[in-house]
Amino acid sequence: MSLPLTRRTVLIGAGLGATAAFVAGPAAALVADTATLRLRWRALLTGGDGIDTGDPDIAAAVERIGRTATGFLATLDTGAGRTALWPDLADPARSGHVTSSFSRLAKIALSWATPGTGHHAHEPTLRVVLDALDWMSAHRYGPALARYDNDWDWEIGAPIQLNDTMVLLHDVLGAERLARMTAAVHHYTPDPNLWRADRQIATGANRVWVCTVVALRAVLNGDGSALGEVRDALSDVRGGGANSVLAFQDGGAGGTGEGFYSDGSFLQHWKHPYNGGYGKELLNTLSKLLHLLAGSTWAVRDPAVDNVFRWVDEAFDPLMFRGDMMAAVCGREVARESKQGHAAAQPVIEATLRLAGADASRATHLTRLVKRWITEDTYRDFLKVTDLSSIVLARKALGSAAPAYPAPVLHRQYPRMDKAVHHRPGFGYAVSAYSTRIYNYESIQNENLRGWHLSDGMVLVYDGDLGHYSEDYWPTVDPHRLPGTTVERRALADGQDQRRVSGADWAGGAALPGTTLAAYGMDLRGLGTGLRALKSWFFVDDAIVCVGSGITGQDVETVLENRKLRDPQAVLTVNGAAVPGSPGTLTGVRWAHLAGTGGYVLAAPTRLRAVREPRTGRWKDINIKYGSATEITRTYLTLWLEHAAGTGYAYTQLPAASADRTAAWSAAPAAQVVAATGAVHAVASPGRHFLAANFWGAGRAVDLAADGPASVVTRRRGSATAVAVSDPTQKRDRVVVELFRPGLRVVRADPGVRVRALAGRIRITAETAGRHGATLTADLA
Template identity: 30%
Template sequence: MEITRRRLLSVLSAAGLVTVIPSHPASAAEIAAGRARLLANTVAVFAGTAESNARPETAAKLAAIDQAARTNLKSMDAAGAGELFADLMLGTDEANLNTAFRRLYETALATRTPGGASSDLYQNTTVQRRVIDGLVWLHERYYGDQSKGYYGNWFHWEIGLSQHIGKTLALLSDEVEAYRPGLVRTYVASMDAYLRNGIDGDVNLDSRFHTGANLADITTNRILQGALLGDDARIRKALTDQLTVFATIDPYHLNHGVTDGYYADGSFIQHASVAYTGSYGKGLLTRVVQTLKILDGTGFAHGEELVPTVRGWVKNGFAPLIFEGWMMEIVKGRAVARTDTGYTDVGVVVEAVVDLSSLASGADAIALKSYVKHIRSTSRTALDPAGFVSPVSIVRYADIIGDATIPAADLNPGSRSVAFNAMDKTVHRRPGYAFALARSSDRISKYEYMNGENLMPWFQGDGAYYLYLSGQDQTQAYGVDHFTTVSPYGLAGVTAPVERRHTIPELYGKPYYDNPGHPLNFTSSSASQNTYVYFPRGTNRHSGGAVLGAYGAAGMVQSDDVSYRDKGAGLLPDDFVVYRNATATKSWFLLDEEIVVLAAGVGDSAGRAVTTTVDARTAAPDDQVSVTGMLRDGRPWTGSGIGDLHWLRYANATQRTAVGYVFLDTPQVRVALDKVTRSRRAVRTSNPDIAVTRTVLGVTVDQAPGAEPIRLAYVLVPNAGEAGLRSYLRGPLKVLANTSRLQAVTHTGLGLTAANSFTRGRHETAGMRIEGPASVIVQRAGRSLTTVAVADPTMHRDTVSVLLRGASLREVSSDDGVRVSPVHGGTRLDFDTHHAYGRSFTVTLRG
């Protein structure tokens, strides 16, 4: 059973986590044996075992471990005076200090890895003592003096350095005790002292720095510290703290005010407001699964109690966001600008799922193993298990792939629509494609920029969407090269003012805004930096949608961010630069063959020119791409420029993919097909200065300065052929309403009508009256069965009401919180949306 936050809190206060942490006293011998097992498990996780490392599948991993250690030892040999490693300057750059500790860990790891590429490093006491001497040297010169440390990024001092130090000490615990018996206590005391966002050298659950993935990292460090010190209380305290990350976030009853973590709808948030499954979320998944492995058989915790919760994260949080082995861009925050691919991201998830399957049992274990096989069989890039952290995981992966009794099976049904309303994201999946939509609101950030990463993110949460096509190598369509070559103002789905914006380094000469003398105290990691620079939220609460079976509807009111609002209110410094957004009210209706997009009130109250991008697609420069179409007057269209288009088809013959665009009610469209070359450093200052070239399709609608607001209605048709696009002249789609108050469509073939109302009051469409704001989907099966789904996209309403006009209908089934009442002229449906946080309510009627 999932451990909800409310249940977990009651267990914490009432019984000390009876279900997870044993309450009965263990003997001193059992506790000592548990600590020894914990350290042995840690070594096995990172170094493997004699059995795992004898397998040929681990050879590449073992060779990489061996090579890293030898490279590090050569660098130590070549070090000059005042250096531990050659050309690694220490004292002012915390990243270099982190590198030094990482290299010591890598070297120690080779000495504990049985069956490596050669035997001279394994259990080599001389090398181990060189590592230990390196730890002593670093502590004496660059780590032990608290008055000189803690410069730069807080993460290194509270998490990164401690991870490398703790694992190194765990790997070499016996030799450290024999050679430098006081070193563990010396280092733990320093690690405690550097936990400056904590309380008295321990975790602070009220700190915004000690949440989610960060909390899991810190507490895992402290579990190892407890085992090394023989401090059972430290282990238990760290476990108790870490267990809070397993709790489902209840936004109406927050623990310590923390919004970071997993939500009931599968959303994951880090940094209070950033949708982050694909970066911090996978980090948390990895860490907790590693912790479960480290704790296995130690007696400190009943890890099996937590496996169903983590399995739920995989099924409902990760699986919808992984398409043919690729992690979707909408949940990666600033990591979209990194050179690691979506396939690499999923490799990290796969290792965690492999290990989780070994901790699960029965049908759950089979489902997880089947999912691993599914990812391998559908990924367009071969997964390299040599990239796994653990040799044991490599062997488990090989056993799963080689087991003919395990079928390849997705955790997603073939057709699935998911409203991650808690993080303002939507995913719609069908055989052949997946559609991912990034929304924002006064709850969720428009984007994430930080540390020179994701330099031009401004519109990534303003309805930007990504259409993934089956069979394509997604590195050619998305990833860092997509953001490098596609204009940040021209991301698919975005309405942006035509203006030149400047990156943070351009504006301020450093990767953050610095003004510690201002009342808001702008420093590199201050709360104000987060609020106004790194990940600002929007200022409109309307962002959400409903799901009915495998169909979905989503809506959003585009808004300025908090920086623009608060600068206008005089709250920000004069030299702090803000930008005003364009205006638009948008809906996305997610069907089988089509994604219907409506936009109203599209324009700019400041009178600037505005551009709305229907789609932006990239291809390798040598791919055979073509664009064909038909004008509204029936004449064929091919080429580029502006045209009064009825439909357009973009095809990539090399990738065997195509997308169609049907323009139901849209002004003239501009089509461009350009070769774009740009350096990856344009989106991230630390990226290699490598120029990439892509053929970029841009399908846009332009508005001149001072023009009146316009509306758009168009359809994305994945994998479309020309004959199919021509058929839309005769239906089956019809736009029922497209204003800033109400947007609605109907699909006669599906018997489905969907509507988003954006304002208060009554809205009439297609035989129903909606008490807005609301998101509503109605589907009629035959003459007698009607199913209705409703959600509150503002998350602030107590009740949403819908009147279905016509004959009175009787209830067949419904979710809790739905009331059906016959009234004059129809049937009234009342949905109790109080504290539902955007969840959909469904009722089926007959009449």
């Protein structure tokens, strides 16, 4: 049959391109037997043969594996009349208990298979595990048993753990038991392209998980045909590439749009930003799967596999600060105690270590990156928490001659998911917005019940307090007053208005490449209320100028800060004087400084509300599914402004700044608000060398004008002027900007940018159609 030339036919007939060579390996070394692949996966789990138990971190990991297994064995019910394996996993209506039961058995099996533990090759331990597996086959997980609750557990969670257990115990399972259990896996997860009981197309991380389940089942059964289906499913050959996990979702192939985008964004569940949730799991699981298939008959041959390396650089590195994954892209996982802050970065490091070992041409770059990630995180020691095989790879990376990269200094925007991040020496800064294109927050499966304002302009500052978002921030912070947000102070029900888009298109900004000068903003619309606020953030290196206007609604507040205090008595200084205790209402505030956090400079003397208070919460309050009922108390300092209808705000945030620097900025600001209307927000340096504006419609600010919605940043250095332009609405075909500075001419312009000199001004026309909010630039002189 002759097929038309499509992405599908290209993938079916693809030869091994140079970009994908690291996956397939040299042709002469092709592996055609599944037994080799099974042993390769076993080595991923156990660290492989000959690991150095004299290494203290490896010895500690081995001890940790044994200790974990001992704990689970102590509470495992081995009685003939049992109704569950563990008393705390006994609910026959909760599918998560099936996954957790298999997970505990996998950990016991790992201890049995790992030399150096007290259970290694221990016959009584083996008998207990085999008996427990048989009980699960008969009572919880088998073709004759009905599924219930969450499809993820039946098709992904449980079989992943069961497959690992079967790999670890393969030689002692017996043929009948192996056939029975792999048949159960195949029953629930038969196709690497589909999942759920109604056989939906699997996308994003779910597709990679399903592929991994099918691949391991195929390896255990010696099913080469299924391994070929797995390879093709990663590229979605069956669907013509529409839901390929390797290709960027803005490549025009169609599909659901779940996955990575070329700007580094990652979406899952249609429109939720999820780099630090599903995205990190996709990267980690895919790196294992590529490792499994490398150099084999079933190696991935899609050249788009090269994109995986771009993900590391663009979709993960900018979103991490000293080992902490920025919460704005972690979705509902912010409400999981086990996934706090630094824990979310661990899978990214593990995956990158595998990728560094897979491609010699990129090994040095990835090694330098991982070296920085591991060494700069002085809060959570990667070597103390990761698995054995990752410790081996990390030791190799840390011992290499390649120096760690320095801490990043950059500004990056993610227009496909309405997020922006800013890295400067000493701090990181993240802004979370949403629009007609992106959902506000996710609260499903009884998780993240109070994430109402996670995208209402939330600002999170990352600094030297590396445990700030990793020590119970989310269950104890006031969820009505997340920092940076403008909100109506009103009661909200758990999960209210989740998975909703905004009524406004305007969310995004522009940035000058190679600098930390940028503009960002959003047209905030309240869901089901009269709230509206035009919000802007202007990034001027170490300062962020925050502007709001046109605020409507009832009992509206803008939250400058809501900081969990490492020192409950951290000094709050206002206008140069220390304010003890819980201040209440402060009048005539020109500037404020919180010790250990930074400064806040008001554009004019302002009434500021402040409270220092202990707050008590439980993880179960925000996550019924996984949360602990233990009460936790943390002390917070909250600063906020109260708004009358039609008012606004203007203040500068100086993260990590001293009180002296805050006072100096107040006395002589290096950037000033020059427009704050319903048409335009703009900020300029005193000498006008820097001018940035967010245009909500046609308007003018100082010597800059736009014909409609736009974000514009300009900088003058000597005779050179750089201009950056974007369409944050992502709806306009072109943006026209005029700069009223005579005598300028174009030196360089991006494709799609035209520059024309007019009397007393220069006109810049940027073709923004199809750019999805990306910045376009021109250099003038």
